[in-house]
Amino acid sequence: MILQSLNDLFHRLKNEPEYGLPTPGYSVQNVTFRIVLNPDGTVYEIQDARNTITESTKSGKSKTKQVPRQILAPDLGGRSRNTKAYFLCDKLSYLTAFDKDTKREALASEHFEAAKTLHLSFKSEIKSEEYQTVCKFFLTFQKEDHLERLNEIAKQSASPVGVFRVIPSHKDVHDYSEIAEFWQQQGKSIKNEHEIQIEGHCLVTGKHTVLARLHEPKMKGFGADSPLLVSFNDPAYQSYGKDQSFNAPVSQTAVFAYCNALNSLLSGPQSHRHRVGIGDTTTVFWTEKKTVIESLFASVLSGQADETAEPAMIENQILHKKIEALLNIMRKGGGAAVKDIDDDPNSKFFILGLSKVTKSRLAVRFWHVTTVGNMLGRLQDHYQNLSLGRSRDPHPFYEPEFPSAQRLLDQSARERKAISPLLGGQLMQAILYGGPYPMTLFQGVLNRLRVVEKDRNGKVVERVSYLKASILKAILIRNFNQTIDMSLNTERTEPAYLLGRLFAALEKTQEDALGKINAGIRERFYSSASATPGSVFPRILRTYQHHLTKLDGGIKTNREKLIQAIHGPLDGYPAHLNLEAQGLFAIGYYHQRQDFYTKKETTDPSTEN
Secondary structure (H helix, E strand, C coil): CHHHHHHHHHHHHCCCHHHCCCCCCEEEEEECEEEEECCCCCEEEEEECCEEEEEECCCCCEEEEEECEEEEEECCCCCCCCCCCCCCEEEHHHHHCCCCCHHHHHHHHHHHHHHHHHHHHCCCCCCCHHHHHHHHHHHHCCHHHHHHHHHHHHHHCCCCEEEEEECCCCCEHHHCHHHHHHHHHHHHHHHCCCCCCCEEECCCCCCEEEECCCCCCCCCCCCCCCCECCCCCCHHHCECCECHHHHCCCEHHHHHHHHHHHHHHHHCCCHHHCEEEECCEEEEEEECCCCHHHHHHHHHHCCCCCCCCCHHHCCCHHHHHHHHHHHHHHHHCCHHHHHHHCCCCCCEEEEEEEEEEECCEEEEEEEEEEEHHHHHHHHHHHHHHHCCCCCCCCCCCCCCCCCCHHHHHHCCCCCHHHCCCCHHHHHHHHHHHCCCCCHHHHHHHHHHHCCCCECCCCCECCCCCHHHHHHHHHHHHHHHCCCCCCCCCCCCCCHHHHHHHHHHHHHHHHHHHHCCCCCCHHHHHHHHHHHCHHHCHHHHHHHHHHHHCCCCHHHHHHHHHHHHHHHCCCCCCCCCCCHHHHHHHHHHHHHHHHHHCCCCCCCCCCCCC
């Protein structure tokens, strides 16, 4: 089902030029430099071919960085440690005999000779003047004349890849039609000249045809290693005498289609619209036909689309309006509301979760097929579960209306390396499937609430932040069938909720009486108060009477009334609170803290704001 859906996707995307899907014999390459030649084959210049992009930092500032330019170039398949040259697009050592590691100088020379032999072998067949210029380059090039520039290029990337161009043209040599036609005819036979052709029924198309020995090209976008989605390398995985990928008989045509379709989602020019990474899991998604939700889903799920985003930071006004329409759907519901962005709610929506388990192998974490309407409904339910009252002027980073999955995951541990590698996939499944949230996330947040944390400047950070409280609220709603309001509910009488409110009120009394101190009751008692309230609250209440005497006028009166109103329904203090109750304690604490800083509609000057 997965391969069939990706095969169908390839045939859809090949008609959408912005995805840059390759034709047989070509693949997407990450190019970092370009060798520009004079017509006589001498070097005019060695250019930096990378793209410059602008990104927004977490603080809202803009920064620029250079990234490889993704282009379609001739492909000869995978390359092992053995020397193997590529056609018109290759690594720095193959095109220039240069390697920044002097210990690899002999190997770099070997690479250059292999590239020279390959290109000169086609000299009599390709009559293009531009290709003949490239052949002259290989016959005359001396790296010693360009060592300074080659060293600069080598520092730009861990594995620089380059192409050729001949002045005065602005087209790369491999893009000329005569050369492209030659390669499409010759590339496949060059790649497979030593392979045995095996025929069989393709599991994807159902046709009897030539089967693929390996499912390549390999998957990109997983770091330096390029794993395979389908592969067999040990006898334990073989059956009926079939080895390698003949265990999973898929035609060469279908393998080319599904591998390149998946690569376009993982690392292609439009991958930012189809890919979201969280933990060790990469989630890709697409729809059966081109839709608005397909182009905006990643930006919402990754937290990049927010109602506070300035229109100038969006690509254009039309896109900004579509994002606003989608965010409105998140606020009020999916289903029929999908029509607000001119999408068909019945269009199929595909979700694939992948993790790299070894350097050469991928694992499918989850696979789900639903509809656009259902998916938006689940996403809207997720954000409604998270929704809590925010400050009057919420900061989009600290109090985002639509937080990313990774931001939620980060709340469970102080450092990302301490987060379980499986938690990312579990959280994403809960969001996309509408199932229970992982309890590991709930426990992780509660554990962080028990610890006093400081920022880089040594300042104690807010114990129950907006995002932590949002996570607890969502899990209490979905996993424990609780009903949690967005803001303070004075009608709730559960002991855990009341104790959370009471602790917040006692803390605020201390703050009003003594101002900011190094170790208040929050730093000293929150952990024990939320887990074993019976041993803590009698002690805190004794200090409360001392703090109350330092308050003036109406503030003192209102505070006494508030404490009495919260304390009234309590019938003692429980000895212990379970995990669910500890979560509700944190919600009560957060609600009461927010209520203290919410402006009240009153004309009485003695009333607190």
